[in-house]
Amino acid sequence: MASPNTDFTRSLAESHRTVAVPAAARGWRRFAAFAGPGYLVAVGYMDPGNWATDIAGGSAFGYALLSVVLMSNLMAIVLQALAARLGIAAGMDLAQACRAHYSRPVAFALWVLCEIAIIACDLAEVLGTAIALKLLFGLPLVWGVCLTALDVFLILALQRFGFRKLEAFVIALLAIIAGCFVFELIAAQPNLRDVLGGLVPTPEIVTDPARLYLAIGILGATVMPHNLYLHSSIVQTRAFAQDEAGRHEAAKMATIDSTVALALAFFINASILILAAAAFHTAGRTDIAEIDEAYRLLSPMLGVGAASVIFAIALLASGQNSTVTGTLAGQIVMEGFLHLRMKVWLRRMVTRLLAIVPAVLVVGAAGDAGATRLLVLSQVILSLQLPFAVVPLVQFTSNRTVMGSLVSPRWLGVIAWVITTVIIGLNATLLWGML
Structure with missing residues (x-):
């Protein structure tokens, strides 16, 4: 690494240390002051890209890829805990740390790769929202894709009310999603023995190219590169004590917060795959890979009119x-790597247009059937970008100069490097197979 460059501004300056942590609060009240960032991070682990990969995996292979969802979620818990520790210990987000400790060419290359990942993520949000609008209101997919540009104004409206209100909005939507899938699982009545069996990994996941492609897609949809940048920034919205005890408490609370939130994300991701396996695979419909096709078939196959x-x-x-967290991540990455502050609506509009253009082209050329394939491809792209965020994160959090007393203990560092090796190995296997 290059000599540290300490010339950086506060991450997400307008929200930095704006959430009070009452000194007299204890127990649940004190934890509540820290709770929130984990749920913003968890949003990225259940975005529309997850839907595409989980539906395709559950339909084609039943519960077999459930183990990949579990493994990906466990990886995410470790990596997000490291991201939170970095933000709390170093007072920098991951983008700022890369700029401070790497040479300019390396930092610039990492920024470009991160922007590609954010565009791929935004592409999934655009397509997912457009598909939902089509299913609910009959809006043509191309028009739905164009309409998603208006999400910019939703973010602007939410950010006016402060960071706590933004978190409350996200948590409310998460509760709606969770409630929907509780209903769907009750209607689907999956076989519990088969579900538990799917949590055990099998060699076919690596040896079968079709399973491996979807497994990589699930990994890319679950462990999101931009979430590592996001989490390392938004934990700094808490006004915790800036002494050693305060930072250690903040790191502990942030880890609990993200672990609980990611447990909810695992439930939702697993529910999507279980629903596809129970409704389609067990009925012999292993060809269901499109979200809108799953929508049409859910009610008749489950015998529940409201299911679809x-x-x-x-x-x-x-x-x-996903729109909310994608906006924040894009802002954090641009400001952290480039020290370039851009109006939020303009930054969001630029990112949206970069996602809308390929979405419109694909839908126009391949029809609605191309949308889900593009969703799955976007998640594979995210997975391929993942090592370029994970390696710096693990490197920084293992460096005592950067982290001080919050440096990763040896056992945590070993686990983090093993996870990194697995991610790189799976990506290398996928690329080799594609070549």
Whole structure:
């Protein structure tokens, strides 16, 4: 690494240390002051890209890829805890740390790769929201894609009310999504023995190219590169004590917060795959890979008239939630890597247009059937970008000069490097297979 460059501004300056942590609060009240950032991060683990990969995986292979969802979620818990520790210990987000400790060419290359990942993520949000609008209101997919540009104004309206209100909005939508899938699972009545069996990994996940492609897609949809940048920034919205005890408490609370939130994300991701396996795979419909096709078949195959509508409502809530976190991540990455402050609506509009253009082209050329394929591809792209965020994160959090007393203990560092190796190995296997 290059000599540290300490010339950086506060991450997400307009929200930095704006959420009070009452000194007299204890127990649940004190934890509540820290709770919130984990749920904003969890949104990225259940965005429309997850829907595409989980539906395709559950339909084609039943419960077999459930183990990949579990493994990805466990990886995410560790990596997000590291991201939170970095923000709390170093007072920098991951983008700022890369700029401070790497040479300019390396930092610039990492910024470009991160922007590609954010565009891929935004593409999933655009397509997911457009598909939901089509299913619920009959809006043509191309028009739905164009309409998602108006999400910019939703974010601006939410940010006016402060960071706590933004978190409350996200948590409310998460509750709607979770409630929808509780209903769907009750209607689907999956076989519990098969579900538990799917949590155990099998060699076919790596040896079968079709399973591996979807497994990589699930990994890319679950462990999102931009979430590592996001989490390392938004934990700094809490006005915790800036001494050693205060930072250690903040790191502990942030880890609990993100772990609980990611447990909810695992439930929703697993529910999507279980629903597809129970409704389609067990009925011999292993060809269901399109979200809109799943919507049409859910009600008749489950025998519950509301199943399809509730499925689409959850999808729309997922797309809107992802818009919020994608906006914040884009702002954090641009400001952290480039020290370039751009108006939020302009930054969001630029990112939206970069996602809308390929979405319109694909939908126009391949029809609605191309939308889900593009969703799955966007998640594979995210997975391929993941090592370029994970390696710096693990490197920084293992460096005592950067982290001080919050440096990763040896056991945590070993686990983090093993996760990094697995991610790189899976991506290398996928690329080799594609070549």
